[in-house]
Amino acid sequence: MKTCNLALAGALLATAALNAAPPAAPVKIGFIYVSPVGDAGWTYQHDLGRKQMEATYKGQVTTKFIENVPEGADAERIIRQMAQDGNTIIFTTSFGYMNPTEKVAKTLPNVTFFHATGYKSGANMGIYNARFYEGRYLNGVIAGKMSKTNVAGYVAAFPIPEVVMGINAFARGMKSVNPKAEVRVIWVNSWFDPGKEREAAMTLIAQGADMITHHTDSTAVVQAAEEKHKEKGTWAFSYHSDMAKYGPTAQLSGTTHVWGDFYTKTVKEVLDKKWKGTNVWGGIKDGMIQLAPMSKSVPADVQKQVKGLEASIKAGKFHPFAGPVVDQDGKERVAKGKDMSDSDMNAMNYYVQGVASAFPKN
Amino acid sequence: MGLDFLSSILFATVVAGTPLIIVAVGELVTEKAGVLNLGAEGIMCVGAVAAFAVAYHTHSPILGILAGMVAGMAMSLLFGISALTLMANQVASGLALSIFGVGFSAFVGKPYESVALASVPLVPIPLLHKIPVLGPALFNQQGLVYFSWVLLGAVAWFLYRTKAGLILRAVGESPVSAHSIGYGVVRIRYQAVLFGGAMAGIGGAFMSVFYTPMWVEGMVAGRGWIALSLVVFATWRPLRVMIGAYLFGGCMIMQMFVQGSGAKVTIPAQFLSALPYVATILVLVLISRNRGTIRLNSPASLGQTFLPDA
Structure with a gap:
């Protein structure tokens, strides 16, 4: 019981320190998927990663995803919408989202973006890929x-x-x-x-x-x-x-x-305010392949x-x-x-x- | 290798063309009655998911096909109510049905994305399948391939050799005349629409139960639209639908065989993939040059709403 309380207090303190806001509100994290999640495939693997990350920070974060988002003009609108809905960390998981993500990221400096498989990064936009x-x-x-x-x-x-x-x-x-x-x-x-x-x-x-x-x-x-x-x-x-x-x-x-460890680690960096940009190309060594x-x-x-x-x-x-x-x-x-x-x-x-x-x- | 090779190209072409034939023939009958149903893609999706679900639970591909057919008819009934009874614009109703069908099938199909279906064994036709080259390609096929041939013959016979077919065509040419001599235009159009829906449903069933065999969102991948364009390509003649469908399938398969041979061909893959569509447009242009053929075969009242008292 005691440890439980201590842990709770610790968590509360931590979140308070992070957000300088009411400690109860979990951080909202959004994912944009190019295809349906389904039961296997590219998007399915990203969704496994999302679930792993969410489970690790249970209570601290809530995640949300939008699947089947076409690459192109529509993507920009949906990414922006996601940011306006209060998601402060957004992962866009297909190559074609590169330019829309960059565009939205430039206008919303308080949101941190991560784009998979592209090559354009920025002050609030990290990139990641696997070998x-x-x-x-x-x-x-x-x-x-x-x-x-x-x-x-x-x-x-x-x-x-x-x-x-x-x-x-x-x-x-x-x-x-x-x-x-x-x-x-x-x-x-x-x-x-x-x-x-x-x-x-x-x-x-x-x-x-x-x-x-x-x-x-x-x-x-x-x-x-x-x-x-x-x-x-x-x-x-x-x-x-x-x-x-x-x-x-x-x-x-x-x-x-395997994206789960990467998502877990990166989200922690952002939550702890220690994030200084991401340019990850991970392979077997990093457990990403x-x-x-x-x-x-x-x-x-x-x-x-x-x-x-x-x-x-x-x-x-x-x-x-x-x-x-x-x-x-x-x-x-x-x-x-x-x-x-x-x-x-x-x-x-x-x-x-x-x-x-x-x-x-x- | 040589003959085997030819045989496998033919085999794959026939398989690729079959769903197109079934769906296009259904649409052809619908259009011959003067109704333009652009919902084929959506109906195929719903037919595919219904067929897959039933085939999965009952382990019977036949019941799967029946389910696809019934689902297709239900979908086309929606179209009928909107376009025939409520007299909404046919183009808009059909497009709406397509969009609805694609989304709806994704929604109800979620639980089936994770399951695999055993592939359905081929049905060899006695004696015929022993003919060299053609035998293994044409007469050792999926049951629905034979169905598509029978369907083609039956529809051609029905449209041009029976009284009912004549009436159906009359309804498509001049609904007012047909109405004035006592034919139930709306009733006949409903029948044609339901038939078209049933065929599109079976086409979808072929995709999910026989062709891939699996269900995933978006698996119909535009084949409903291709079937629609095939009807125009064929200038509303049933046998030309078959030629068109195999031509289309053949282009797709040929380009794959060229790529897969490992030969050093420097034609861009994108061009090869576009080839079937280029062929469609080309033939379309060639046919349209002869206005007579178009006028002779295209139903005069296609896409027009019929008001019984007008």
């Missing part, structure tokens, strides 16, 4: 070891650096253990169209790919692999979320985003090798884009002995060796 490519590389190693046809199929949304980076990392991982490996890419030009994603996966499978992965938002690709697993021996790697539920046999592993549990179909020696690589990435001893990095045309992009810089990765507009498809020209 998806680390997980992709490890997935690629599994694919290279297990592929019988030496062909992997990759269903991708839009040819922007974030996506290209994933394809290249996967191809490098695959080729590192299988010199004959090739990655074929189908662009579906949509983040979310389960019908099209499925068709693309089926097309790749029909053309000989026995390893399938995707950089799109639905579970359709993993489901397609599951369906063809018996007939064609197709395996899948999930993205965003662990989709083992949708591909209980076919899913070998995947790349999973996780390998989806490897299925029992992955041979023990492969599991061991992947675990070892994961540990080296974590320790900073290995970089998936460690030189030499050679592009499709044979041009050396990173010299031997060097790692690719973050800014070069963020401007990636070419395929590395191992990707069979031609790079889409804009």
Whole structure:
């Protein structure tokens, strides 16, 4: 009882010190999502993070989210509305919200904004992203070891650096253990169209790919692999979320985003008035990227090798884009002995060796 | 590899075209009766979610299709009440129905987003499926693919070979004349609208129970609108709907096969994705050059409200 009271008093004091306002009012935190929360995928992972953060600061904060907000003019109105509703910390979780977030942030200096996957920051606007490519590389190693046809199929949304980076990392991982490996890419030009994603996966499978992965938002690709697993021996790697539920046999592993710790830590900084800007690009080391549990179909020696690589990435001893990095045309992009810089990765507009498809020209 | 390859392209094309055929044929009958129902997208969404829910709980894809059909009819009944009985503007009513259907399906579909459905086995047709190339592509398909063919034939026969079809077309051409010789214009239009709704519902059911098979918000992804444009593309002729639907599906599949072959093609992916739409516009322009065909086949009173006493 005593401790309880003490804790309560402590919390009250803390909040009073923070806000210099009536201590009861919890801080309102808003999230803007680009797609429905659903049960798996990009937005689902962000929502898991939101819930974790809210549970950690129970009573201190309340959170609210708006899903399915289109990127563009509408976003600005909704972000502004959210700020006017009294949310003092706002997370906007898609690349296309970058300019609207920046615009609103400039006019509302008392609100702290965080934008995911963009590159524009400001006095009250932090940015954060995850090193998806680390997980992709490890997935690629599994694919290279297990592929019988030496062909992997990759269903991708839009040819922007974030996506290209994933394809290249996967191809490098695959080729590192299988010199004959090739990655074929189908662009579906949509983040979310389960019908099209499925068709693309089926097309790749029909053309000989026995390893399938995707950089799109639905579970359709993993489901397609599951369906063809018996007939064609197709395996899948999930993205965003662990989709083992949708591909209980076919899913070998995947790349999973974990935002909860980041949200918890960042919100604390702001609550404690210790926030001095955020520019986070976290990977396996920071716990922001996780390998989806490897299925029992992955041979023990492969599991061991992947675990070892994961540990080296974590320790900073290995970089998936460690030189030499050679592009499709044979041009050396990173010299031997060097790692690719973050800014070069963020401007990636070419395929590395191992990707069979031609790079889409804009 | 060569023939297998051709076969799998054909197979995928037929599957991609099937929901378009079913929905477009339903819309064609509606439009032939002079009613423009732009609600196909929304009806498909509601049909998809209803079908998925029922198929999930009963483990019966057939019951799923029936549920999709009933849901589609219920949705089109809403449209009928607004556009036919209350004589609201058809374009506005249809658009409202589309927007409503997309949102409503998302709302009621929430609990089904986390569940997966077993895929429905293909139905091979005895003997025919053994024909090389064409057999595995055309005669070892989902049941609804065969349904779409039967539907096409039946609708073509109904519209051009039966008295009831003639009356329906008369209602679409000149509701006043049809009314003056004693046909219940509003009643016939209701029937046509309900049929269109039922087909759009089945089209949605195909998407969620057979095609993907799953339910997520926004999964219809504009296919209802494509079906609407197919009706114009086909100049209101049933068999041309099939050609259009497969052309559209074929463009989509072909560009994927080109990309997936790993060949070094430098055509931008965006262009390849836009190809089916470009093809639609192109054919539309070509057809529109001949005013005769358009006038011959398009229902003269399309989209106009009918006041029985006017």
